[in-house]
Amino acid sequence: MSILIIAEKPDAARRIAEALAEKGSLKSYTDENxxxxxxxxxxxxxxxxxxAVGHLFNLAPVEKGWRYPVFSYTWKPSYEVSKQSVFSKKYFDVISKLASKASDFIIATDYDTEGEVIGTNILKFLANRNDAKRMKFSTLTKDELIESYEKASPHIDFGQLESGLTRHELDWLWGINTTRALTLALKNSAEKGFTILSSGRVQSPTLAILLDRELEIRKFKPKPFWELELHVKIDGTEAVAAYEKGRIWKKEDADKILQACKGKDAKVKDIKKKKYxxxxxxxxNTTDLQAEAYQQFKFSPQQTMNIAESLYQQGFVSYPRTSSQKLPPSINYEKILKALASLPPYKKFAEELLKxxxxxxxxxxxxxxxxxxxYATHEVPDLSKLNAQQRxxxxxxxxxxxAVFADEALRETNTVSLDVNGYIFLLVGKRTLEPGWTKIYEPYLKREELILPxxxxxxxxKVIKLEELAKETQPPARYSQGSIIKEMEARNLGTRATRAEILQTLYDRGYISGKSIQVTKLGEAVTQALKEY
Incomplete structure (x- = not known):
C-alpha cells in the first residue's frame, strides 16, 4: 500500500515529487492518455x-430540464457537467485508480478555499474518506515543500472547506436561477431563438457598478472654464507657471487678468522649499499586482494571474492569490536577497540591501x-528562459x-510665487535629493523632475508669453480592468482568486467591451432587468 499525495496541477505534482523523493527513488509513469x-x-x-486539473467535481441540478427555481443540487464529475471539462476525465480516472490502492492520503492542493474544495471532493468521492493530512505551503521551493510535508496538519482545514463549499453553493444557486429566469424571459417574449443570458452573485453587482459609471458619464454636462499659463525664461531655461487660483469660471475674469498682465515682467514674491x-x-497582494500589471503593461487581470501562476508553478514566485500585504521573517529575507543578487538586473540593489x-x-x-x-523566492530563474510576458x-x-526593504526617498518641492502686476502665478520645481527605493523601482515610476535655477x-x-486656455470639465473616467478589480476588492465583491475570472466572463458574455470598459446594450438590458424585477 502507498501514501497518495493529491496536487492541484501537473507542475505542482512534479515539483512536490522532486522535492520529497529520496535520492534515486523517483519514478514517473505516463499512461496512454x-x-x-x-x-x-x-x-x-x-x-x-x-x-487534478482544478476542480474534478462541480455542482449540477438533480432534476433535468430548463426550469426554475432550482434548489436541489449535487456534486458530479466535472466532465459530466460541462463539455469544456471533458479533458478532466483522464485525470479523474488516474486518481480513481491510484486512490483504490492507497492506504493514506495527503492533500497538497493550493492552500485556499478553492484548493480545499478540490482536494476534499477528490478525497470524498474517489477515496471514500472524509479527512486526510494537509500540506500547507506558499511557494513550490524544495525546502518549503519538505517542511510542509514534515509538518503536515493531521486534518484538512475544515474552516476553509466550509467557506469554499458555502461560496460554491451560493454562487451556483444564485447563478443558475437568475440565469434561467433571464434566459427564459427572453425566449418567451421573443418566441424565437435561445440565447443564454448569464447572471451571478458577483458578476451582476460588478456589471451594475460599471453601468452606474456609464450612466454617470452619459448624464454629465461639461462646464467651461479657463486657465492661465505664464511662460517665463530663467537663466536660459523656459518654465511654465500656473495662475494661483487655478480654474477661472468666467471668461471676462480671465480676459481681465490677461489684459492687466500684458507686456509686464514678473517679480519673485516668495520662495518656499519643502522636503518630504x-x-x-x-x-x-493579488489585486495590487493585477492593477500594477495593467497600468504598466496593459495585461488583463486574468492574463496577469495566468503568468504569475506559471512563475509560481516553477517555484520562482510565491503563491499569487493572496490578500496579504505582509512579508513575515519566516520567508528568510537574507536568503531571498542573496539569491536575487545572482541575477544581473538586481545584483547591485540586493548587495546594497544586504549591507x-x-x-x-x-x-x-x-x-x-x-x-x-x-514575492520573488530564493529559487531564481534563468531569465533568458522566461518568455517576454513572464519576464x-x-x-x-x-x-x-x-524595494520594500529599501530606504525612503527624499524629495524636495520648490514653489516660487511670481507677481505680475498684482496677480500671482506659481512655478513649482521638483527634484529627488536621495533616491532610496526609487532607484530599484525606477522602470515603473513616473516622476516629475524640474530643477529650478x-x-x-x-x-x-522675463515673461515670454501669457496664455489663456479654454477648457471644459471632464466626465468621470471609465473603469479600466485594473481599477475595477480594485473597486471589487474595496466593495468585498468576489475573492482574490475569482475577480479576474468574473471580469473575463463579462467580456465573454458580451456585456462589456474595451480596455476602457464600456457596458454594451446587452449588458445594460440585463442589468436593468435585474434591477426592475
Whole structure:
C-alpha cells in the first residue's frame, strides 16, 4: 500500500515529487492518455503524487430540464457537467485508480478555499474518506515543500472547506436561477431563438457598478472654464507657471487678468522649499499586482494571474492569490536577497540591501491567514528562459520584493510665487535629493523632475508669453480592468482568486467591451432587468 499525495496541477505534482523523493527513488509513469504521476520512497514508505486539473467535481441540478427555481443540487464529475471539462476525465480516472490502492492520503492542493474544495471532493468521492493530512505551503521551493510535508496538519482545514463549499453553493444557486429566469424571459417574449443570458452573485453587482459609471458619464454636462499659463525664461531655461487660483469660471475674469498682465515682467514674491519623504511601496497582494500589471503593461487581470501562476508553478514566485500585504521573517529575507543578487538586473540593489544592519520590509494593512504577500523566492530563474510576458511580471515582482526593504526617498518641492502686476502665478520645481527605493523601482515610476535655477526674492523674471486656455470639465473616467478589480476588492465583491475570472466572463458574455470598459446594450438590458424585477 502507498501514501497518495493529491496536487492541484501537473507542475505542482512534479515539483512536490522532486522535492520529497529520496535520492534515486523517483519514478514517473505516463499512461496512454499522457497523464503523468510520480512514485518515490521517503522514510521507508512508498508515496504516489497525482494531480487534478482544478476542480474534478462541480455542482449540477438533480432534476433535468430548463426550469426554475432550482434548489436541489449535487456534486458530479466535472466532465459530466460541462463539455469544456471533458479533458478532466483522464485525470479523474488516474486518481480513481491510484486512490483504490492507497492506504493514506495527503492533500497538497493550493492552500485556499478553492484548493480545499478540490482536494476534499477528490478525497470524498474517489477515496471514500472524509479527512486526510494537509500540506500547507506558499511557494513550490524544495525546502518549503519538505517542511510542509514534515509538518503536515493531521486534518484538512475544515474552516476553509466550509467557506469554499458555502461560496460554491451560493454562487451556483444564485447563478443558475437568475440565469434561467433571464434566459427564459427572453425566449418567451421573443418566441424565437435561445440565447443564454448569464447572471451571478458577483458578476451582476460588478456589471451594475460599471453601468452606474456609464450612466454617470452619459448624464454629465461639461462646464467651461479657463486657465492661465505664464511662460517665463530663467537663466536660459523656459518654465511654465500656473495662475494661483487655478480654474477661472468666467471668461471676462480671465480676459481681465490677461489684459492687466500684458507686456509686464514678473517679480519673485516668495520662495518656499519643502522636503518630504516617500516611503517604499508595500508588497504586492493579488489585486495590487493585477492593477500594477495593467497600468504598466496593459495585461488583463486574468492574463496577469495566468503568468504569475506559471512563475509560481516553477517555484520562482510565491503563491499569487493572496490578500496579504505582509512579508513575515519566516520567508528568510537574507536568503531571498542573496539569491536575487545572482541575477544581473538586481545584483547591485540586493548587495546594497544586504549591507543593512537589519532587514525590515515596509508592509501594508491587509492580512491573509493562509499566505504572505507575493514575492520573488530564493529559487531564481534563468531569465533568458522566461518568455517576454513572464519576464515582465517577474521583474515587477522582483523589484517590488527588493524595494520594500529599501530606504525612503527624499524629495524636495520648490514653489516660487511670481507677481505680475498684482496677480500671482506659481512655478513649482521638483527634484529627488536621495533616491532610496526609487532607484530599484525606477522602470515603473513616473516622476516629475524640474530643477529650478536659484532665485532671489525681488528678482525680475522675463515673461515670454501669457496664455489663456479654454477648457471644459471632464466626465468621470471609465473603469479600466485594473481599477475595477480594485473597486471589487474595496466593495468585498468576489475573492482574490475569482475577480479576474468574473471580469473575463463579462467580456465573454458580451456585456462589456474595451480596455476602457464600456457596458454594451446587452449588458445594460440585463442589468436593468435585474434591477426592475
Amino acid at each position: 499522457k497523464v503523468t504521476y510520480y512514485e518515490f520512497e521517503r522514510k521507508g514508505k512508498k508515496h504516489i503524487v497525482a494531480c 519623504k516617500q516611503a517604499p511601496p508595500v508588497p504586492f 543593512k544592519e537589519k532587514l525590515v520590509p515596509v508592509e501594508g494593512k491587509r492580512e491573509d491567514p493562509a499566505h504572505p504577500a507575493v 515582465k511580471i517577474y521583474d515587477l515582482i522582483a523589484r517590488r520584493t527588493l 536659484e532665485l532671489n526674492i525681488g528678482q525680475t523674471v
